[in-house]
Amino acid sequence: MRFLFTSWLLLVVSIWNVWGQDTVFVQKHWFDQPVKNIFLAENELHVKAGNDLFVLKNGKWERFNLKFEKNFVFYSNGFYQSEFLPDQFKESTESMAHLIPQKSLINCTMARKENQLFVAVGGSLFEYEIRPFFSIEYPNASIRHVYLDEEIKAVSTYSGIFINDTLRRNFPAYSNGHFVKINDQYYLCTDDLYQVTAVDSVKLIKSGQNIFAGHSRKLVEWNEKVYSLNTNSINELREDYSLYPIHKGFNFSDLEVFDSLLVFSTYEGKLFTYNGTEVKSLASVNSRIREIFIGDNWIYIAADNGVFKIRPDNSLELIRVSDLSNCVDIEQDRFKNLWIATENGLVILPKSSHKPVPLVSDVEFNRYAMTLYEDKIYAGSINGLYKIDIYTIERGFLPVYFQTVSDQNALFLKQSILVAFLIGFPAIFIIFWFYKRNIKNSKIEIPAKPKSNTLVLEQVKSDIIAHKLISVDALALHYDTNTVQLNRQFKRFGTTPGKYLKKVKISWANRLLKDGVALDEVARRVGYSPKLLKQEFDQKS
Structure with a gap:
């Protein structure tokens, strides 16, 4: 059973790690002597193992006739040796330690050729495939919102506002809300409301927020009027920029347009609609709602307790789409795949599957920070903006993922049958032997659980x-x-x-x-x- 459980655990972990990263373990390369280091020389991969030097030719390692007695070999206008690994060639394994199948991580060197990555570490050589299905812009910045059109790219962060990839010093120092375009005019909702007068200047609209309405978060255009999402109220934003409340009494989280209705949500888990004269309660999810998304004639709800969808004409039909926790944002691409950003990672729910597929793991994504533009997903996290091509995911990533899962499931089934066969007969014999000896009510002492090295x-x-x-x-x-x-x-x-x-x-x-x-x-x-x-x-x- 330990082998069976371990096989299952390794299967789950390998799928999660492989498909949550863009670096995939391929294989370990074996040599007669411990591997010292790997490097590129004249665009060819070379490995020092023992006293020998090898070069990769047509997928096979060929031995050089030269011998090198010192530990490490490098190349710069010719091969040279060193007893110690110079710091400029030493690589950190911190970002991919979970992908290296051994404990020893000393003296790490790496070499990459196209989409092949080789890691020499602790006397072994491992090969990986780089699958660049995402890139990261604005690394280490906490992305709060992304807006793109043909004229402007606006990325709002806690470190400042970037317009067309340039930090604008005359803009507010941070943002908590949306950058929007209303009637050919751009607006920025931070805590205050600003009118963007040029790519490098803004004008504060003092009446855009107040102590009663709360902070400014978002503007939408509906029925030839502008409506404002504030933290304490939903308002009509009039021509003089005064706020006329249409609903109060909650901590409001999002505002969207659905056909002939305004739809808005609250952190108390409530969903409301407004038809221009009357506010109606549509649904409650009993958990904090972070964002709502309109797609495919449905209202999608991203909440702390999962993802839901509902139509205004049937408030009784609240459908749970996913039970993922801490969901903060939702998008849908042209292939009808649902993209779900959470505080624990980014997943995709394919149109052909009810199970979410992990794309980026162990990364905290922010609400309001995911958008689809020109067939690319932009997803903002606390450590940068992830940019992902939906065609790469639909035509390359997902087919390979499902084939890999299918193959691994088939292998797991075969292993399970074999393990059951190997364990079953001895187990039956042991049970029968104990029965014959009338050993009943035996007390089995469970060993004390060892102290775990975990945090409190x-x-x-x-x-x-x-x-x-x-x-x-x-x-x-x-x-x-x-x-x-x-x-x-x-x-x-x-x-x-x-x-x-x-x-x-x-x-x-x-x-x-x-x-x-x-x-x-x-x-x-x-x-x-x-x-x-x-x-x-x-x-x-």
């Missing part, structure tokens, strides 16, 4: 405050791990490192303020700006 939230909280760990990278470094492994540890607690760190920092800031520490000093200690702290406390109040 209370200890993490204490460490964050005691050691002033104000970023996820600092937290990972403190525990001598990487952010991917840290995310996996936190999955046991039903949260992410970023969310928990934010919770502790806000609690810490609140305690410091109560102790009489000045707001600017509190912001410096916890790593937030005074404006963001004010925003957080305003929302909680």
Whole structure:
């Protein structure tokens, strides 16, 4: 059973890792002597193993007639040797340690030729295939919203607003809402409402938000009028930019147009419609709604407890599309595939399957930050903007994925039958032998579970405050791990490192303020700006 369970576990893990990354393990290459390093020379792959040098020709390693007594060999206008691995050739394995099938990760060198990647590490050589189905723009920036048309590309982040890939210093320092085009005029919803007067300048519309309406998040055009999504209300935005409320009393999360109706959602899990004169309750999902999407004549709902869809003409037919947790955004491509961004990764729900396929794993994506433009998905996360071609996914990625899963399922079935056969007969014999000896009511002592080297939230909280760990990278470094492994540890607690760190920092800031520490000093200690702290406390109040 241990073998059977291990085989099943490896199957699941391999599928998740392979298809959640763009680097796929292919095979291990075997040599008689330990592998020292790999490098490219005149566009050919070379490996130093033992005292021999090999070159890859037509898929086979051919031995050179030369012998090299020193540990490592490199090439620069000729081969040269070294007893030690120079730092400029030493590669970090942190980003792909989970794809290397051995414990030893010392003295890592890498070489890439087209879509082949070779990794020499710990005396072994591994081959990988690079499947570049996504690229990342604005690395390490937290993407809040993406807008694209023929004239402008606007990417809103917590680090600033980029217009046509240039950071605009005259724009607000960050954004929490949408960049939109209404009547040939661009607007930017941060917490305030701005009119974009040029690609490098904006004008504040003071009446676009107030203490009663809440912060500005989104504008939509409907029935020749403009409507505003604010955090505390849904409003008609009149020609003088004054706000006329049509619904209040909730914490509103999104606003969309569906044929002859306005549709809006709340963090309390409510979905409403407005026909121009009357607001009606359409559905409740009993969980926080993060975003709504109109597609294929359905209203799709991204919520903390899954993805749902409903039509306004049948409020009784609320259909659960997926039970993924912490869903923040939804898009649908021309092939009717549903793209779902979550706080744990990006998945695709193919039109031909009810099971989501992981594309990007262990990455926290943001709400409002996914859009489809010119057959490319742009999905904003806390560490950059993922750009994915839908044709690559539909015609290349998905067919290979389903074929691989089918092959692995068939292999797993064969292994299961073999294991059942090998285990079954001895098990029957043992049971019969025990029965014959009348051994009944035997007490089997279960060995004590070994202590696990996992995190405890209370200890993490204490460490964050005691050691002033104000970023996820600092937290990972403190525990001598990487952010991917840290995310996996936190999955046991039903949260992410970023969310928990934010919770502790806000609690810490609140305690410091109560102790009489000045707001600017509190912001410096916890790593937030005074404006963001004010925003957080305003929302909680």
